[in-house]
Amino acid sequence: MSLSKAAPKTIYLKDYTPPAFTITHVDLVIELDEHVTKVSSSLKIKRQTDNGNLVYLDGEKLDLQSITLDGTLLDQQNYTLSSTGLTFAAPADEFTVEIVTLIKPQDNTELEGLYKSSGNFCTQCEAEGFRKITYYMDRPDVMARFTTKIVGDGTKYPVKLSNGNLMESGHLDDGRQYNLWVDPFPKPAYLFALVAGDLAVVEDHFVTQSGRQIKLQIFVEKGNEDKCDHAMTSLKKSMKWDEEKYGREYDLDIFMIVAVSDFNMGAMENKGLNVFNSKYVLASKETATDADFDGIESVIAHEYFHNWTGNRITCRDWFQLTLKEGLTVFRDQQFSADMNSAAVKRIEDVQRLRAAQFPEDAGPLAHPIQPQSYVEINNFYTATVYEKGAEVIRMAHTILGEENFRKGMDLYFERHDGQAVTTEEFIKALEDGSETDLSQFRNWYIQAGTPEISITDDYDEKSGSYTLRIRQDNPKAGKNAPPLHIPLKIGLLGSNGEDLIPGLDGSGTELINLKKEVEEISFHGLKERPTPSLFRGFSAPVRLRASPADDKLVTLFKNDTDLFNRWEAGQRLATQRLLQLITEKGANRLAEDFIGAFGDLLADASLEPAYKAITMSLPGEQFIGQQMSVVDVDGIHNARKEAIKTIGATYSDELMAIYEQHQNQDHNGDRSLKNMALLYLSGTEDPSILKMAREQYLTATNMTDRISALSRLVVTNHPARDECLEDFYNRWENDSLVIDKWFTLQATSSRDAALEDVSKLLGHPAFTYTNPNRVRSLIAAFASANPRHFHSRTGAGYQFLTDAIIKLNGINPQIAARLVSPLGQWRRYDDDRQTKMKDALKAILNTENISNDVYEMASKSLGDG
Known part of the structure; x- marks a missing residue:
């Protein structure tokens, strides 16, 4: 293709119109075969607007066999067939169309629609995959009740799953077997799922708050049954948490998860039948790291939570994608914070946001969390829609408070259950439920870019008044973009690290709602000039244009009572010192203030191991590059390598003590801290340390320690590198x-x-x-x-x-x-x-x-x- 070739069609939010007709009921019969699969669909169609008499059904890569309207077989003169769909005239305001198509799942390498993976049939229909199974109104605002009959060879495909509850199973005269599934809840086609194969199943149950017993099943390839315990436990925790936190009870009689090896996404929330990338289901201590276990818990929760925020209430159109994804990411982040270390979880979420979403917001692919146009919807499953979308929901939660946010969510579920809605309707529910005006807050949905915050301060020693002058700016949003509603959580620290203001409920943290381009905030009665702790808990996804003075950063790094901001201060201080190594002539070592503060961190016995480990980590190379106008790739790498070596040499005794202290502790926090110590020690390139890493690799009883040791060896040319890489491959x-x-x-x-x-x-x-x-x-x-x-x-x-x-x-x-x-x-x-x-x-x-x-x-x- 040449650059001059016409671009594909762009789809715009402003052009949205509801379809003239909708589908109310779907009866599917899918006859699986090794060569050609036959799909027979019966669609009950009903007029819903006066916008024309033509019915359009999406369809791609389908072999159309027949189309029948209310029992009358149509010939080719009575419909129009294209590479993207099927058009015909409606015979009445309500009618039934029956369509037979043929497809070849075994040839489907795109893994969209119905495809074959490792001998099993599987579907992926979000966003627009159902049109590759049969002709249909493949758009999220068409919600229908599905009945699915799956027919296939009972020996090759004894397991045949779809959405809803299993109502019937049996044998056909030709020896094939069938399962009949009925989903009583209306859903868009993107939530349809089918899985068939010779799979093993792990079963359990969950009793809901109303006393209903739900069958839980996880289907995996045979031989992987022993790797499902953590996924099942995570599912039960998720179900209980959603009942307690949001009052949401599961609604079907069965909940199923299927793990597949070939999958484009992490997982998919199909109603009652979640299809997962096996990466987010299978785990044992020997094969999965602690990070893998956390990831499984988070993704299991995410897809389960979609049952209400995505399935029962779905998107009107794909421009509303963050309606379900941003909200559900926020919910899974809340869940993970409750299950594990809240401080570490918040840090990890922000690290992910800054690594993936901030560059997206700053580059040519920047878009609002509610995009206004797209060419291919698959390209908008982005960090902006997901991670920034979650941060926007978090800000709403911060502004409203826990109680009022819950009231808004309760009203959202009550008002829109069974509907396909917009982000505007979601915000309206939060407003009405909490009786709070969020009209300015809605700008977050339509502005691209990361807001930049400039802050200057002044302290009047005589009056004890401290004033902050805060300016917000968003270059990506355009010159005339209105200011955003930004929640600023702030604390003020004294010279000894004590909180100088009581804050909300004695927390030492005040919430200030910024709504103007420039605002001034004053605090009175202070006995000393404070050190401000800004955007505590990362209360808004913004960039601070200027970092606090060096001494202020050291104070925050040593003393901030907000654990996120304590970590943040360490990252800022480290970034400044690394940039000095890169850009300043003659700077050949880390500044003493950072080295000293790092030593204080190592000595602080009050910190939990997982938090200490993540706070010890240096900013990544990509993050440091984001702070430079022109990225110095080699300079960043060399400076970071030098910093690790310096810290490892300076604190070798302390790091070795940490390593030995946590060596035999069977807890993920202890492993994190021990392996962080190993990282710094190995940075010295001391042969004895590399020998220690080799020994850890060979004797490890869990994948976390084995991978951590191997990662230290793989960057070297030490003989143990090739030895251990070969051993690892042969083992697994x-x-x-x-x-x-x-x-x-x-x-x-x-x-x-x-x-x-x-x-x-x-x-x-x-x-x-x-x-x-x-x-x-x-x-x-x-x-x-x-x-x-x-x-x-x-x-x-x-x-x-x-x-x-x-x-x-x-x-x-x-x-x-x-x-x-x-x-x-x-x-x-x-x-x-x-x-x-x-x-x-x-x-x-x-x-x-x-x-x-x-x-x-x-x-x-x-x-x-």
């Missing part, structure tokens, strides 16, 4: 999820030969382009988490990614499109790298038969540059 070559870790360790290694290693791994027998997890573990990991080698001056890293995207474009466009983003950051780099990155994007755009998914991402990333 039959466990694909563990081998994904093996690929990622090498893809993210900073050693000099990393790009050569990664290129060779493309030819490894265990690598395949058809499995999204494997692509993410090697190609995506390299491009997103190995800045030193991805941004090699030779351009080889860009060429590596470009070749992969072009190849994947013809296999799985969704996955190909998601790999484009790192190239879209070209404006942040020096002229030579800019040229190479733009050339890579142009090469992608010149791909023959480029998909809409890849076209949209590459063309927007290239922009006008």
